[in-house]
Amino acid sequence: xxxxxxxxxxxxxxxxxxxxVFLWALLRKPGTADPSLQDEDxxxxxxxxxxxxxxxxxxxxxDSEAFERARQDIAVRLIGDxxxxxxxxxxxxxxxxxxxxxxxxLALVFPMLGALAYLTLGDPMAVAEPxxxxxxxxxxxxxxxxxxxxxxxxxxxxxxDTQSWVLLGRTYRSQDQFDAAxxxxxxxxxxxxxxxxxxxxxxxIAAKNGGQFAGEPWAVINSILKKxxxxxxxxxxxxxxxxxxxxxxxxxxxxxxxxPQLADGSPEAVAVxxxxxxxxxxxxxxxxxxxxxxxxxxxxRISGRVTLPDAIKKQVRPTxxxxxxxxxxxxxxxxxAILRTTVQALPFDFTLDDSLAMxxxxxxxxxxxxxxxxxxxxxxxxxxQAGDWIGTLPHVAVGAQRLVVTIDEMVK
Numbered sequence: 001x002x003x004x005x006x007x008x009x010x011x012x013x014x015x016x017x018x019x020x021v022f023l024w025a026l027l028r029k030p031g032t033a034d035p036s037l038q039d040e041d042x043x044x045x046x047x048x049x050x051x052x053x054x055x056x057x058x059x060x061x062x063d064s065e066a067f068e069r070a071r072q073d074i075a076v077r078l079i080g081d082x083x084x085x086x087x088x089x090x091x092x093x094x095x096x097x098x099x100x101x102x103x104x105x106l107a108l109v110f111p112m113l114g115a116l117a118y119l120t121l122g123d124p125m126a127v128a129e130p131x132x133x134x135x136x137x138x139x140x141x142x143x144x145x146x147x148x149x150x151x152x153x154x155x156x157x158x159x160x161d162t163q164s165w166v167l168l169g170r171t172y173r174s175q176d177q178f179d180a181a182x183x184x185x186x187x188x189x190x191x192x193x194x195x196x197x198x199x200x201x202x203x204x205i206a207a208k209n210g211g212q213f214a215g216e217p218w219a220v221i222n223s224i225l226k227k228x229x230x231x232x233x234x235x236x237x238x239x240x241x242x243x244x245x246x247x248x249x250x251x252x253x254x255x256x257x258x259x260p261q262l263a264d265g266s267p268e269a270v271a272v273x274x275x276x277x278x279x280x281x282x283x284x285x286x287x288x289x290x291x292x293x294x295x296x297x298x299x300x301r302i303s304g305r306v307t308l309p310d311a312i313k314k315q316v317r318p319t320x321x322x323x324x325x326x327x328x329x330x331x332x333x334x335x336x337a338i339l340r341t342t343v344q345a346l347p348f349d350f351t352l353d354d355s356l357a358m359x360x361x362x363x364x365x366x367x368x369x370x371x372x373x374x375x376x377x378x379x380x381x382x383x384x385q386a387g388d389w390i391g392t393l394p395h396v397a398v399g400a401q402r403l404v405v406t407i408d409e410m411v412k
Contacts, residue, residue, distance in 0.1 A: 144171055144174050144175050145175070147171050148168060148171045148172060148175075151164050151167055151168040151171065152168065155168065159187075160191060162188050162191045162192045165184050165185070165187045165188035165191065166184070166185070166188045166197055166200070168184040169181045169182075169184035169185040169188065169200065169201070169204070170200070172184060173200075173204055173207070176207075178204055178205075178207060178208035179208075181204045182201065182204055182205070182208075185197060185200060185201035185204065186201070189201065195224045195228065195231050195233060195234060196233050198220055198224065199220065199221075199224070199233040199234060199237050201220070202216065202217040202220040202221065202237065203217070203237065205217050206241070206319075207317075207319055210318065211244060211317075211318035211319055211344055213241035213244065213245065217237075217241065218241060221234050221237055221238050221241065225238065229257075230257070230261065232258055232261055235254050235255070235257050235258040236254075236255070236258055236272075238250075238251075238254040239251045239252075239254035239255040239258070239275060239279070240275075240342075242254060243275070243278075243279060243282075243345065244318070244342075244344050244345075248279045248280075248282040248283035249279075249283045249285075251275075251279040252276060252279040252280060252283060252285070255272055255275050255276050255279065256276065258272060259272050259273070259276065270356065271340055273355070273356075274339035274340060274341070274356065275341075277339075277351065278339075278341060278345065278348065278349070278350075281349050281351075282349075300353060300354055300363070300364045300365035300398055300399070301351055301352060301353035301354075301364065301398075301399065302326060302337075302351070302352045302353075302364065302370070302372060302396060302398060302399070302400050302401075302403065303349070303350065303351040303352070303400075303401045303402070303403065304349070304350060304372070304400075304401065304402055304403025304404060304405060305347050305348065305349050305350070305402075305403070305404055305405070306322065306324055306346060306347060306348045306350060306374040306391070306405045306406075306407065307346065307347045307404060307405070307406050307407070308343065308346045308347070308376075308389075308406070308407045309406070309407075309408055312389055312407065312408065313343070313346075315389075316343050316376055316378065316389065317343065317378065318342065318343050318344035319342055319343070319344065320342065320343045320376050320377065320378045321340060321341075321342060321376070321377045321378075321380045322340065322341045322342055322343060322345070322346065322348070322374060322375070322376050322377075322407075323338060323339075323340055323373075323374070323375050323377060323382065324338070324339050324340075324341070324348070324350045324352070324372075324373075324374045324405070325337060325338035325339070325352070325372075325373055325374075326338075326352050326364060326370040326371065326372050326373075326396070327370060327371045327373065328362070328367055328370060328371075329367075329369055329370060329371055329394075329395065332362065334358060334359065334362055335358055336352075336357060336358075336362050336363055336364045336366075336367065336370060337352035337353060337354065337355075337356035337357055337358075337363070337364050338352075338356055338358060339352065339356055343376060346407075352364060352372070364398055365398070367398050368397065368398060369395050369396060369397055369398065370396055370398060371392065371393065371394050371395070371396065372392070372393040372396045372403060372405055373390060373391065373392050373393075373405070374390070374391045374405045374407050375388055375389065375390040375391075375407070375411075376388055376389040376390070376407060384411050385411065386411055386412060387410065387411065388410070388411040389407050389408075389409065389410055389411070390407060390409050390410075390411055391405045391406045391407035391408055391409065392405075392409070393405055
């Protein structure tokens with residue numbers, strides 16, 4: 001039973017419980033004395049008076065004329081004091097009928113009036129779903145505003161909790177509240193200076209500046225790399241910053257220094273391999289695939305370019321994630337090959353092959369035709385969300401080249 005049905009059922013039960021009390025009070029018999037007993041007492045009194053008159057006549061105290069007048073007087077009073085049986089029955093029946101009519105009216109009208117008042121003044125659907133802020137975000141996780149308030153309450157009692165300050169910064173960052181995010185990151189760094197948090201803070205500054213890394217973001221990157229040349233977070237961000245500025249060879253150098261630190265086949269390694277391939281293509285250099293494709297799958301690849309119309313580009317952020325992937329035309333929706341970039345890299349030349357497979361059992365080389373998609377995900381979620389932008393090419397032959405995928409449709 002859904003919440004609305006439960007609410008209605010409970011309301012009906014309570015309503016009819018109240019009506020039942022009224023019905024019981026109206027229809028129950030009144031607790032008065034038996035009328036026949038009252039009539040008998042009255043007759044007994046008058047019999048005693050009549051016996052006294054007869055005794056007075058026999059003793060000579062009353063003559064015949066006086067006795068007759070007294071007896072008639074007793075008879076008249078007796079008739080007046082005894083109730084009219086017909087009138088009493090009519091009154092009793094009429095009262096019962098009125099009680100029944102009143103009970104029926106209450107049983108019908110009372111619930112109807114209550115329902116009408118609630119439908120007019122209340123909100124019957126309010127019980128169906130809790131408010132959005134309490135229910136959570138669109139991805140099923142906790143609402144960012146609620147999470148931020150919870151972290152702030154926690155930090156009121158424990159302001160030395162570095163991790164909570166970092167989480168608060170990330171939460172504000174997800175809401176594009178960059179100033180509040182920077183305040184939280186500043187508090188975290190003041191408590192525990194470390195490269196990872198410094199890099200996250202620099203990313204927030206770049207995002208606040210419209211994706212521009214010039215100035216403090218680059219200063220933070222260079223400072224960390226000067227002290228720790230192999231710092232993974234700094235190398236990754238340095239490559240991203242250089243790529244966004246069109247310095248593709250420098251991006252290639254940074255990401256190449258990072259790649260040996262990552263385990264082959266890990267999601268991080270796949271992402272960096274995709275970035276390396278993109279940087280190499282942009283720089284006009286040949287970059288061999290890091291992972292070896294399955295035997296016999298040399299031709300199992302699809303290449304092309306992803307484009308974004310200017311009108312739509314104004315509605316998204318440069319740092320929004322872009323997923324480019326191929327799906328089987330039938331069966332599982334799991335991508336057969338997927339790579340990831342950002343809006344600022346568009347137009348983007350891509351190549352999908354078995355080295356980008358998510359599962360050894362699901363590869364491009366096992367298909368003849370696929371569907372190619374490119375999707376902008378502001379939330380960074382791999383699963384399509386309402387508000388994403390997508391472009392689709394159906395029935396693409398494996399081995400096709402020079403495709404053009406235009407992102408021009410909003411996900412509903």
